Amino acid sequence: MEQLLDILKKNQLSVTAGRKKILELFLSSPGALAHADIEKNTDAAFDRVTVYRTLQTFVDKGIIHNIPTSDNSILYALCKDKCEQGHHHDNHVHFICDKCNKTICLDDVTIPEVRLPKGFRPKHAEMVVSGVCDDCK
Amino acid sequence: MEQLLDILKKNQLSVTAGRKKILELFLSSPGALAHADIEKNTDAAFDRVTVYRTLQTFVDKGIIHNIPTSDNSILYALCKDKCEQGHHHDNHVHFICDKCNKTICLDDVTIPEVRLPKGFRPKHAEMVVSGVCDDCK
DNA sequence: GTAACTGCAAAATATTTGCATCCTT
DNA sequence: AAGGATGCAAATATTTTGCAGTTAC
Numbered sequence: 001m002e003q004l005l006d007i008l009k010k011n012q013l014s015v016t017a018g019r020k021k022i023l024e025l026f027l028s029s030p031g032a033l034a035h036a037d038i039e040k041n042t043d044a045a046f047d048r049v050t051v052y053r054t055l056q057t058f059v060d061k062g063i064i065h066n067i068p069t070s071d072n073s074i075l076y077a078l079c080k081d082k083c084e085q086g087h088h089h090d091n092h093v094h095f096i097c098d099k100c101n102k103t104i105c106l107d108d109v110t111i112p113e114v115r116l117p118k119g120f121r122p123k124h125a126e127m128v129v130s131g132v133c134d135d136c137k
Numbered sequence: 138m139e140q141l142l143d144i145l146k147k148n149q150l151s152v153t154a155g156r157k158k159i160l161e162l163f164l165s166s167p168g169a170l171a172h173a174d175i176e177k178n179t180d181a182a183f184d185r186v187t188v189y190r191t192l193q194t195f196v197d198k199g200i201i202h203n204i205p206t207s208d209n210s211i212l213y214a215l216c217k218d219k220c221e222q223g224h225h226h227d228n229h230v231h232f233i234c235d236k237c238n239k240t241i242c243l244d245d246v247t248i249p250e251v252r253l254p255k256g257f258r259p260k261h262a263e264m265v266v267s268g269v270c271d272d273c274k
Numbered sequence: 275g276t277a278a279c280t281g282c283a284a285a286a287t288a289t290t291t292g293c294a295t296c297c298t299t
Numbered sequence: 300a301a302g303g304a305t306g307c308a309a310a311t312a313t314t315t316t317g318c319a320g321t322t323a324c
Contacts, residue, residue, distance in 0.1 A: 014298050016304060035288090047306050052289070054304095068205035068265060072314090093251055098260065106257075112249045114230055114264070119271030120243075123235065127251070127264045128205050134256030151278060151323050172313090184281050189314065191279095209289095 003027065011061040018046045022054050023063070032067050032075040032094070032103035067094050067103060068126045080107050091125070097133035104133060140164065148198040155183045159191050160200070169204050169214040169231065169240035204231050204240065205263045214242050228262070234270035241270060 004023055008015050025033060025041055033041075038051055046054075055076060058064040067075040077094075093109040096102075111127045141160055145152050162170060162178055170178075175188055183191075192213060195201045204212040214231070230246040233239070248264045 014303065016298075018305075048288090049290085049307085050305055057304095066207050068207045068263070070203045070205045070263065072209060072211050074209045093253075095253070095257060095259075106254060109251055109253060111264075112251060114246055114249060114266065116230075116232070116246060116266065117243060117271065119274050120232060120266075121269040121274060122232075122266045123268035125264065125266045126205070126207060127248075127262065129251065129253065129257075129259045129262045131260035132258040134254065137256050137258060153279060153323075155280075185313095186282085186315085187280055 007063060011063060013057065013061065018050050018054055019057075021045070022051070023058070026064060026076070026078045030102070030104060032077040032105065034073050034075050067105075068128055069096075069103075070128075075103050077103070077105050080105065093127045093129055095133060096128060096130040097136055098130055099132055099136035102133065144200060148200060150194065150198065155187050155191055156194075158182070159188070160195070163201060163213070163215045167239070167241055169212040169242070171210055171212050205265060206233070207265075212240055214240070230264045230266055232270060233265060233267040234273055235267055236269055236273035239270065 004020060004027065005015060007023060008019060013019060021042055022038060025038060035051060035055065038055075039048065042051075055064070059066065059076070062079055064076045065079050067077055069075055080092075091111050093106045093111055095104045095106050097104070106129075111125045114122075114125075116122055141157060141164060142152060144160060145156060150156060158179055159175060162175060172188060172192065175192075176185065179188075192201070196203065196213070199216055201213045202216050204214055206212055228248050230243045230248055232241045232243050234241070243266075248262045251259075251262075253259055
């Protein structure tokens with residue numbers, strides 16, 4: 001809870017009920033959350049628009065980042081590393097479980113470097129592994 | 138062109154103008170395409186719904202696959218390897234250029250293996266690198 | 275001729291914007 | 300008190316579905 005206020009204050013965001021609740025969800029969730037998850041877990045206490053704006057604000061501030069997915073869903077997860085505004089360092093692998101369908105941040109698994117063809121200048125890399133997670137094995 | 142008919146026939150799909158045109162786009166494109174790209178490049182000759190259904194059909198048959206992206210866009214690319222229905226083998230890295238915004242399949246760059254935490258069973262991996270491509274450097 | 279494919283209309287879903295009101299600092 | 304955040308309404312955008320007409324085989 002202390003941590004929660006800390007994060008908001010560090011990012012110069014005013015502390016509101018919606019932001020507290022949504023950030024709390026992320027802090028207590030082992031994996032990533034979709035917009036729909038958040039609406040479900042807040043009992044629609046907040047307007048759908050507020051959720052959109054809160055997520056966008058968190059992304060802008062570098063509190064959360066979005067995770068690449070193959071379908072059209074947008075998933076968000078906490079930036080565990082030191083993310084600054086507009087400069088994310090979420091260089092860890094994400095795992096999607098085919099059974100329970102959860103997305104998990106493997107914070108300890110860093111994305112390996114790859115050798116690119118001549119002329120390509122890499123700036124950022126994303127890696128998503130799917131399969132069966134520890135809980136569902 | 139021969140190749141084009143080949144692909145459709147191998148997958149037991151009837152040969153129609155829409156499917157030919159869309160598949161042709163993929164065959165002649167160096168990278169991935171979004172739904173919007175396809176509408177643009179076909180001059181809206183086909184109904185939007187037809188594009189949706191054609192893409193879905195191609196994915197189901199394993200002719201194309203979708204590429205994970207961090208924003209909410211859905212990108213599709215040809216399966217260059219031998220993909221069977223419901224069983225893709227597109228284990229190459231995709232590159233998204235920040236300048237020209239094109240997505241390129243780096244067919245020769247294979248996705249490296251990563252060591253996962255205990256209990257995780259990987260089945261499939263996707264990797265997307267962004268930066269500046271050879272043309273825009 | 276028959277099954278599959280397409281276009282149109284419309285429904286369902288998702289996201290964005292403007293503005294008045296309320297809350298945080 | 301002032302600026303930012305929220306809720307509501309409505310505008311946009313995206314995707315899906317049903318059905319009748321058309322096309323491929």
